[in-house]
Amino acid sequence: MSDRKLLETFPNPNPQREYEILHVAPEFTSVCPKTGQPDFGTIKLTYVPNKLCVELKSYKFYLQSYRNQGVFYEDVTNRILDDLVAVLRPRSMTITTEWTPRGGLHSVITATYKRRK
Numbered sequence: 001m002s003d004r005k006l007l008e009t010f011p012n013p014n015p016q017r018e019y020e021i022l023h024v025a026p027e028f029t030s031v032c033p034k035t036g037q038p039d040f041g042t043i044k045l046t047y048v049p050n051k052l053c054v055e056l057k058s059y060k061f062y063l064q065s066y067r068n069q070g071v072f073y074e075d076v077t078n079r080i081l082d083d084l085v086a087v088l089r090p091r092s093m094t095i096t097t098e099w100t101p102r103g104g105l106h107s108v109i110t111a112t113y114k115r116r117k
Contacts, residue, residue, distance in 0.1 A: 003065055004083035008058035010072065012049045021053065022046045028097070033070030040100040041073070043080065049092035050115070054088060073099055077094050077109040085113045 010053040032039050043063060045054075062083070066076060081095045092114045098105040 006062040009052040031068045044096040048091040058071040081111040
């Protein structure tokens with residue numbers, strides 16, 4: 001399992017403004033739980049911060065914690081969203097995972113969170 005405790009934050013320097021942050025991690029790896037083969041993908045994190053922003057080095061280490069885990073695309077996408085929402089409490093957040101084609105299929109998974117007002 002990944003460890004959300006790896007995620008560090010810093011205060012949003014402009015909490016009075018709604019602005020969007022996009023971080024792209026093009027070298028994500030995990031393992032297919034069915035075949036044991038490596039999965040390669042790109043993780044796109046898009047969010048509107050509230051009081052906190054994610055510190056990038058810690059985010060990179062967090063993503064690397066999936067490297068040897070057997071996890072389906074749908075699960076890893078939603079786990080990342082759940083962990084980041086729990087730590088950051090953003091105004092909104094979307095995680096999009098784009099997976100390298102295997103067997104003629106290319107998968108894109110999107111999970112979204114919107115804070116209730």
